[in-house]
Amino acid sequence: MKLAAIDIGSNAIRFQVSTVLEGSDTILFKKLEYIRFPLRLGHDVFTSGKISQASQEKFRKLMKAYKLLIELYEVHDYMFCATSAMREAENGQQLADEIFDQFGLKIEIIDGDREAELINKAIHSYLSDKTYLHIDVGGGSTELNLYTGGKKIKTRSFKIGSVRVLEGNDSPLVWEEMERWIRAEVKKAYGKVIAVGTGGNISKIFELARTQAGKTMSLNRVRAQRDMIASYSLDERVYKLQMNPDRADVIIPATDIYTRVMEWAHASSILVPDAGLKDGMMLLLLERHRKLNREA
Numbered sequence: 240m241k242l243a244a245i246d247i248g249s250n251a252i253r254f255q256v257s258t259v260l261e262g263s264d265t266i267l268f269k270k271l272e273y274i275r276f277p278l279r280l281g282h283d284v285f286t287s288g289k290i291s292q293a294s295q296e297k298f299r300k301l302m303k304a305y306k307l308l309i310e311l312y313e314v315h316d317y318m319f320c321a322t323s324a325m326r327e328a329e330n331g332q333q334l335a336d337e338i339f340d341q342f343g344l345k346i347e348i349i350d351g352d353r354e355a356e357l358i359n360k361a362i363h364s365y366l367s368d369k370t371y372l373h374i375d376v377g378g379g380s381t382e383l384n385l386y387t388g389g390k391k392i393k394t395r396s397f398k399i400g401s402v403r404v405l406e407g408n409d410s411p412l413v414w415e416e417m418e419r420w421i422r423a424e425v426k427k428a429y430g431k432v433i434a435v436g437t438g439g440n441i442s443k444i445f446e447l448a449r450t451q452a453g454k455t456m457s458l459n460r461v462r463a464q465r466d467m468i469a470s471y472s473l474d475e476r477v478y479k480l481q482m483n484p485d486r487a488d489v490i491i492p493a494t495d496i497y498t499r500v501m502e503w504a505h506a507s508s509i510l511v512p513d514a515g516l517k518d519g520m521m522l523l524l525l526e527r528h529r530k531l532n533r534e535a
Contacts, residue, residue: 351396
């Protein structure tokens, strides 16, 4: 069985097709295709409140291309999810409706809680019964999830993201609200807190530090990596550190979000699983397929 997940973020749009390999007690998603297209919807939305005409045209072309790939790979089921940029855009739902009318593709514009729920599906297998603060930094929002004793007990979404901070559209009041929430909810009684980071920027930090996915990195080492990257110009980050241009400019504000959250939570280390929103979408599609088979 082949599944496709399309993550329509604020900084980029990710498309993945995977084959599901089911063993007696394991499930593997073998990646067949992965495309990350740097369409920064957040630049329009966090500045003007809507998606520009130029971005809409690119978006339509991209959706047409993804539809063709879904057909060529003969995908059994797929899911399109849009996050903070499209849900905040005054014309986001209108654009989603036009894509459905034109191509028959249903785009789900999900809220922060739904986004956190899908990411939780992807990272759950990496967690034990310890206390974790999951930090997912996107272009327009940051989702925080608190786990203890193997259960998620708190979740909250904040309008703070890498693109929003880069372009000066973040609010000091929201930063203060996030700090208050963390200090109130991450209690000493829960014991030592381990941060769990998801998102392309923290994965890039791990890659540059040559730390394997699924391992932990100290807060001090994350800071050191951040300072190393900041010492390079944008051009040097692209040519010397081999970053995509749309990663090179947001990685510093994104890393600052991770480190500040870790400081407020008194988390001295961070774990970065090789998983994210699109992986949670794949798992949800698989669950739906199994349910349909049981009911058939």
